[in-house]
Amino acid sequence: MDYIIKTQDLNYSYHNGQKALFDVDIGIKSGEKTAVIGHNGSGKSTLFLCLNGINKPQKGDVFFKGKEIDYSSKGLLNLRRSVGIVFQNPDDMIFSSSVRQDIAFGLLNMGFSSSQAEEKIKSISKFLNLENLLDKPVHALSGGEKKRVSLAGVMVMEPEVIILDEPGAYLDTVNAKTVYKIIEGLSQKGKTVIISSHNMDFVLNWADSVVVLKDGKAVFCGRTEDLFLNNELLKYACLDEPQIIKTYKMLINKGVIKINSPVPKNITDLEMLIK
Amino acid sequence: MINSVYVSEYIKNINPNIKAVFALSVILSCIIFKEPLGCIFAMSVMWVIIIKNCRLSKHLICHIVLWPILFIALSSFMVSFDIANYRGEVFSLKIINNYFLTVNAQGIKKAIRLFFTSAASLSTMYFLSFTTPVNDIVYVFKTIKCPKEITELFMLIYRFIFIVLNMAQSITTAQNCRMAQRTFKTRINAMALMLSSVFVLSYNKSLFMYNAMLSRCYSGEIYFLNQKYVSSRKFVILAVFIVFTVVLISVLERIY
Ligand SMILES: Nc1ncnc2c1ncn2[C@@H]1O[C@H](COP(=O)(O)OP(=O)(O)OP(=O)(O)O)[C@@H](O)[C@H]1O
Ligand SMILES: [Mg+2]
Numbered sequence: 001m002d003y004i005i006k007t008q009d010l011n012y013s014y015h016n017g018q019k020a021l022f023d024v025d026i027g028i029k030s031g032e033k034t035a036v037i038g039h040n041g042s043g044k045s046t047l048f049l050c051l052n053g054i055n056k057p058q059k060g061d062v063f064f065k066g067k068e069i070d071y072s073s074k075g076l077l078n079l080r081r082s083v084g085i086v087f088q089n090p091d092d093m094i095f096s097s098s099v100r101q102d103i104a105f106g107l108l109n110m111g112f113s114s115s116q117a118e119e120k121i122k123s124i125s126k127f128l129n130l131e132n133l134l135d136k137p138v139h140a141l142s143g144g145e146k147k148r149v150s151l152a153g154v155m156v157m158e159p160e161v162i163i164l165d166e167p168g169a170y171l172d173t174v175n176a177k178t179v180y181k182i183i184e185g186l187s188q189k190g191k192t193v194i195i196s197s198h199n200m201d202f203v204l205n206w207a208d209s210v211v212v213l214k215d216g217k218a219v220f221c222g223r224t225e226d227l228f229l230n231n232e233l234l235k236y237a238c239l240d241e242p243q244i245i246k247t248y249k250m251l252i253n254k255g256v257i258k259i260n261s262p263v264p265k266n267i268t269d270l271e272m273l274i275k
Numbered sequence: 276m277i278n279s280v281y282v283s284e285y286i287k288n289i290n291p292n293i294k295a296v297f298a299l300s301v302i303l304s305c306i307i308f309k310e311p312l313g314c315i316f317a318m319s320v321m322w323v324i325i326i327k328n329c330r331l332s333k334h335l336i337c338h339i340v341l342w343p344i345l346f347i348a349l350s351s352f353m354v355s356f357d358i359a360n361y362r363g364e365v366f367s368l369k370i371i372n373n374y375f376l377t378v379n380a381q382g383i384k385k386a387i388r389l390f391f392t393s394a395a396s397l398s399t400m401y402f403l404s405f406t407t408p409v410n411d412i413v414y415v416f417k418t419i420k421c422p423k424e425i426t427e428l429f430m431l432i433y434r435f436i437f438i439v440l441n442m443a444q445s446i447t448t449a450q451n452c453r454m455a456q457r458t459f460k461t462r463i464n465a466m467a468l469m470l471s472s473v474f475v476l477s478y479n480k481s482l483f484m485y486n487a488m489l490s491r492c493y494s495g496e497i498y499f500l501n502q503k504y505v506s507s508r509k510f511v512i513l514a515v516f517i518v519f520t521v522v523l524i525s526v527l528e529r530i531y
Binding site: 049052054073076077080081084085087089091092093094095096097098100101104105106108109110114115117118135137138139153154157 | 408409410413430431433434437438441480483484486487488489490491492493494497498499500501
């Protein structure tokens with residue numbers, strides 16, 4: 001199969017005994033856009049840390065490209081070159097004194113020389129519009145700027161899989177749009193992108209497939225349309241129905257559109273259907 | 276605050292080692308000679324450099340100059356006092372029997388010297404901290420072959436200070452929004468709560484930060500970007516000239 005990441009019976013509990021993941025079985029396809037959704041405390045962030053080898057599951061396995069994760073320090077370094085993760089809170093991610101130094105952190109760890117790193121930093125900062133922040137100390141950045149810096153620090157390492165924990169958090173609409181555009185660019189480059197989000201309209205529009213977590217269990221892993229048409233599951237997992245889907249169902253009920261017409265992902269799709 | 280001021284490219288790009296050596300020799304010559312005129316000269320030169328190269332607001336200057344100067348003045352003033360069993364030349368106050376709190380010409384001289392020496396050293400430190408970002412200080416650490424552990428520790432602590440300060444500030448603000456300042460008792464209570472939660476939170480934060488470092492291939496050593504600096508000959512000559520002048524003025528002052 002072309003699953004780039006797969007988990008099997010994944011169980012993880014924190015040191016204080018808090019069980020966070022129960023028997024999680026999911027598969028993420030290479031090059032796809034996957035959204036992980038679930039209520040607060042459902043275990044999304046915990047799952048992400050397992051995929052990157054930071055949380056070592058007490059039971060079960062994580063497979064990367066068909067191979068079990070090797071938890072030796074060398075194996076982990078290799079895994080982390082290929083699977084990058086951007087944390088929910090940018091303050092946790094930024095620890096150097098200047099922006100330039102922080103973006104360089106991963107690159108230098110990967111063994112790039114200073115001049116090679118400089119080169120890459122230059123191009124990523126152009127891409128993320130960070131050029132005039134490079135020499136700023138990190139504590140003098142705004143929340144949105146920090147988020148972009150934390151993105152840059154991971155993107156510059158060019159991992160095959162990029163995991164983003166709530167990329168829209170802390171951002172105003174303009175900056176959120178920029179970040180979503182950047183994410184779109186990543187998938188166009190053929191990267192596998194995994195996102196957690198609480199914004200169902202965004203998930204419907206963006207994701208190819210969805211993983212739904214509830215109380216640490218994976219209750220769904222499949223196509224986005226299938227999830228959002230399944231009312232019972234949505235209710236069970238405490239998720240909202242996207243506005244577009246609500247409208248779509250209403251229009252079917254009123255006989256405006258045909259029963260088996262394709263599920264719209266956004267306003268434009270819906271407009272096309274009505275026409 | 277100090278890091279968010281604008282600094283001219285010219286002075287920022289000068290090799291930090293040169294700046295550090297310059298600042299250190301000025302401070303040393305002030306401390307060794309302790310001659311007020313030399314110190315005044317050093318002080319004025321530093322402020323000319325700072326004001327010419329950094330865009331500081333008047334408000335900030337007042338803030339960073341006034342309080343330390345006040346503090347230094349006060350402590351120097353205290354030094355001029357002496358307790359002796361004879362009457363002072365300038366001022367004396369009987370404490371008990373034969374003992375007086377006195378001020379002598381000697382004491383005043385000492386206080387003046389102390390005041391100017393500290394003020395000059397302080398100005399020089401301001402020069403260094405305004406013109407040298409932290410990364411450059413890391414560079415200085417590296418050139419003097421400071422152990423890697425200390426350099427890394429310095430960098431992480433530097434970052435952590437701001438995180439903890441931010442945390443303390445936002446918690447205090449949140450408490451004040453909920454009437455923590457109402458009475459003395461609630462204030463003390465809120466402060467204790469704030470301190471303990473900052474303690475726990477910063478522990479948590481450090482775990483998160485460690486995870487973030489791991490996820491970006493950290494394996495026990497932090498590498499730093501090499502920086503390109505210019506060794507401006509003009510600045511070196513200027514620096515040597517300034518140090519020389521400070522020494523010269525002090526020596527002349529001492530002779531006469
Ligand atoms: N460091 C920790 N120590 C102990 N328990 C933790 C820790 N981090 C998370 N948990 C617990 O594990 C469970 C899953 O948390 P997790 O952070 O993975 O949720 P989440 O889905 O990311 O939530 P959110 O949407 O709020 O980000 C929660 O019950 C939480 O209380
Ligand atoms: Mg989370």
